[in-house]
Amino acid sequence: MTGTEADHARHNARMLRIQQARAKMQARRTLERGLLIVHTGNGKGKSSSAFGMAIRSIGWGMKVGIVQYVKGSWETGEKNFFHAYPDLLTFEVMGEGFTWDTQDRARDIAAARAAWERSKELILDPDYDFIILDELNIVLRDDTLPIGEIVDFLKDRPLSKHICITGRNAKPALTELADLITEFGEVKHPFKAGFKAQKGVEY
Amino acid sequence: MTGTEADHARHNARMLRIQQARAKMQARRTLERGLLIVHTGNGKGKSSSAFGMAIRSIGWGMKVGIVQYVKGSWETGEKNFFHAYPDLLTFEVMGEGFTWDTQDRARDIAAARAAWERSKELILDPDYDFIILDELNIVLRDDTLPIGEIVDFLKDRPLSKHICITGRNAKPALTELADLITEFGEVKHPFKAGFKAQKGVEY
Numbered sequence: 001m002t003g004t005e006a007d008h009a010r011h012n013a014r015m016l017r018i019q020q021a022r023a024k025m026q027a028r029r030t031l032e033r034g035l036l037i038v039h040t041g042n043g044k045g046k047s048s049s050a051f052g053m054a055i056r057s058i059g060w061g062m063k064v065g066i067v068q069y070v071k072g073s074w075e076t077g078e079k080n081f082f083h084a085y086p087d088l089l090t091f092e093v094m095g096e097g098f099t100w101d102t103q104d105r106a107r108d109i110a111a112a113r114a115a116w117e118r119s120k121e122l123i124l125d126p127d128y129d130f131i132i133l134d135e136l137n138i139v140l141r142d143d144t145l146p147i148g149e150i151v152d153f154l155k156d157r158p159l160s161k162h163i164c165i166t167g168r169n170a171k172p173a174l175t176e177l178a179d180l181i182t183e184f185g186e187v188k189h190p191f192k193a194g195f196k197a198q199k200g201v202e203y
Numbered sequence: 204m205t206g207t208e209a210d211h212a213r214h215n216a217r218m219l220r221i222q223q224a225r226a227k228m229q230a231r232r233t234l235e236r237g238l239l240i241v242h243t244g245n246g247k248g249k250s251s252s253a254f255g256m257a258i259r260s261i262g263w264g265m266k267v268g269i270v271q272y273v274k275g276s277w278e279t280g281e282k283n284f285f286h287a288y289p290d291l292l293t294f295e296v297m298g299e300g301f302t303w304d305t306q307d308r309a310r311d312i313a314a315a316r317a318a319w320e321r322s323k324e325l326i327l328d329p330d331y332d333f334i335i336l337d338e339l340n341i342v343l344r345d346d347t348l349p350i351g352e353i354v355d356f357l358k359d360r361p362l363s364k365h366i367c368i369t370g371r372n373a374k375p376a377l378t379e380l381a382d383l384i385t386e387f388g389e390v391k392h393p394f395k396a397g398f399k400a401q402k403g404v405e406y
Contacts, residue, residue: 008308018303031398039248043385048255049248052281055258056251057403059280077262078255100221105211130403162404179398181390182246188384195234195382200260200333201365 033159035179040137040170043184044202050132050164051078057162058088062129065122069095069115069167070135076203090128092118095135099142112144123157130162137167140174147171236362238382243340243373246387247405253335253367254281260365261291265332268325272298272318272370273338279406293331295321298338302345315347326360333365340370343377350374 037053039046054064066082071093082091094115096102122131140147151173157163165174175181190201197203240256242249257267269285274296285294297318299305325334343350354376360366368377378384393404400406 011302011308012306015303015306019306022303029394029397029399031393031396032401033398035393035398035401035404037404041388043387044383045242045248045252045255045385045387048259049252051255051258052248052251052253053403055254055284056280056406059282059284060402062280062403077259077265079262081258081262099214100218100225103215103218103222105214162401175390178391179393179396180247180404182248183388183390184246184248185244185386185388187378187386188381190234190238190382191232193234193382194232195236195238196232198235198238198365199263200256200265201238201240201383203259 034157034161034163036154036157036177037162037164037180038137038170038175038178039164039166039182039184040168040175041182041184041186042168043186044189046166046168046184047134049182049184050134050166053162053164054082054089054130054132057130058085061088063088063090063127064130064132065090065125065128066092066132066134067115067119067122067136068093068134069112069139071095071097077200090122094118095139099144108142108144112139115139116145116150120153123153123161123163126158126160128161131164133163133165135167136165137170137174139167140171141167141169147173150174151177237360237364237366239357239360239380240365240367240383241340241373241378241381242367242369242385242387243371243378244385244387244389245371246389247392249369249371249387250337252385252387253337253369256365256367257285257292257333257335260333261288264291266291266293266330267333267335268293268328268331269295269335269337270318270322270325270339271296271337272315272342274298274300280403293325297321298342302347311345311347315342318342319348319353323356326356326364326366329361329363331364334367336366336368338370339368340373340377342370343374344370344372350376353377354380 082089096111139145260267285292299314
């Protein structure tokens with residue numbers, strides 16, 4: 001056996017042990033139900049990642065509902081794209097722009113309330129398998145909707161579907177309830193190096 | 204003016220100041236070129252987030268190439284889904300299974316090499332606007348491909364397209380070169396609570 005062959009043999013033996021350990025681990029995972037998922041943190045990718053799960057779900061024929069709580073100046077690639085799926089995807093852009101653009105607290109509250117009422121309908125509708133509440137965390141952080149009411153509703157949610165809530169500054173009352181939380185950390189951001197928002201990446 | 208009205212007026216004035224500050228910040232962002240993007244960390248969402256950018260790009264009519272370096276036991280929702288876009292998306296599942304499943308170091312190296320050769324073709328092909336090299340970081344971490352060769356190629360890459368590289372344990376030689384890095388941190392993972400991998404969420 002050459003040196004490389006011996007290295008490879010050692011590698012292969014080690015991989016067999018890892019495979020066996022992983023099989024054991026997987027056998028212990030038996031639970032299955034709708035998850036409450038939270039994407040938070042200052043880093044980029046929270047909404048993109050939710051959209052990635054949306055297409056994964058559509059690929060399985062699952063029905064997806066998305067409610068966007070903050071509209072910004074969006075004409076977005078994802079909206080252009082998702083509009084091609086009227087049967088499997090409902091895409092509701094319900095929020096107003098960013099609060100610093102509307103400059104109208106009363107209007108922000110009314111828009112967030114309407115978005116939440118629509119979100120509840122989608123969550124309770126047995127046709128939907130995956131619900132994304134995009135940027136809801138921002139609305140909760142700013143107390144534009146009361147966290148208590150939202151958490152109380154989510155505690156009694158149907159467990160037949162996944163719900164993914166995105167936005168920085170997720171409140172502890174929500175994260176305590178969540179099954180899956182990813183914190184998106186910003187390590188390097190092109191804005192800070194003087195880059196504009198670019199198609200495909202930011203919108 | 205009632206108390207609430209006064210609160211709202213204060214809020215609105217503050218938002219106006221934020222809006223002005225943001226407009227100034229945005230005016231300073233003038234650079235525009237293909238970004239090198241890295242999704243790393245132990246948390247969930249690195250690939251989903253890249254797929255979310257893929258559909259955003261497709262929504263703008265941009266052409267996307269995806270090379271998957273680690274196949275796992277995938278029959279995935281995203282693969283089912285993306286196969287509906289032969290014109291705007293090339294989806295290459297080139298890697299072997301996880302190294303602990305193949306248990307064949309020589310085969311892993313050959314598969315990774317073939318995937319990298321295909322990746323270079325897509326990166327150099329002027330038709331493509333967005334390239335995703337899914338789980339390339341894993342292959343680099345395990346020295347299945349030499350980091351020096353990959354980084355040298357990426358230093359001279361065409362700047363007309365975005366490239367997104369995913370996978371935990373991104374090497375410093377790569378992150379130094381990147382324009383945008385998000386670290387996906389695991390806060391809560393359903394596997395640890397005994398949940399199985401579920402459709403739409405994990406695959």
